[in-house]
């Protein structure tokens with residue numbers, strides 16, 4: 400017991416050693432957003448927009464998205480649209496789990512990013528930065544393009 404607590408203390412005193420763990424999603428770039436887009440709003444000055452795309456977990460470990468931010472929006476959250484008794488409703492998804500090698504598809508009528516309070520009117524073709532916050536505290540940078548329709552899915556070569 401004494402030896403073990405001494406070792407623990409030594410690890411605390413050597414942060415370089417203590418953090419020499421497996422590569423994180425941010426370090427390895429194994430978690431990414433593909434085909435990210437924001438649906439151009441028909442409203443002249445929208446206060447709310449929807450974002451879509453695929454969140455791909457190419458990591459060997461399970462991951463979870465627990466928050467999303469963008470410098471262009473006052474508030475961003477993950478939502479899911481569900482039709483209950485013929486009525487379309489949205490609920491907030493507080494935690495989006497991603498299995499190793501798995502992906503989450505955000506598409507109209509299902510999972511989406513709810514983008515609130517844009518800092519300006521977004522133009523067609525504009526690129527908007529986004530940050531995914533993972534359960535382990537790491538952050539993954541992504542980008543969404545403002546478009547009228549979904550982009551053609553990019554195929555792996």
Ligand SMILES: [Cu+2]
Pocket residue numbers: 478479489511512513
């Ligand atoms: Cu929503």
